[in-house]
Amino acid sequence: MADVGGPDTFTFEELLHLLVSALGVSSLLAHMPNSVGLALTQLVGLLKGNIALTQDEVVGLMAGLLSSEGVPASATRLRDWLTGNTGGLGRR
DSSP: OOBSSOSOOOOHHHHHHHHHHHHTOOOOOOOOOHHHHHHHHHHHHHHHTSOOOOHHHHHHHHTTTTOOSSOBSOOOOHHHHHHHHTTTTTTO
């Protein structure tokens, strides 16, 4: 298995902070039970007309299935990529 991203590894919380910082938005991070977080995320998705998070994704996150010990497929670091690509991030 190969990682599709670069060589950095982030916790979910670190990833959220990185994205919020790169986008220059303010955000409040609230820890809550998975079921509550999924329900709120799905509500926001309905209001925005988009699927933000699915039950399968939550299960994958909790099982550690979204990371691997494989060799990264890219040498580009996410922080570096975000610097030049924030204009369209989250817009489509």
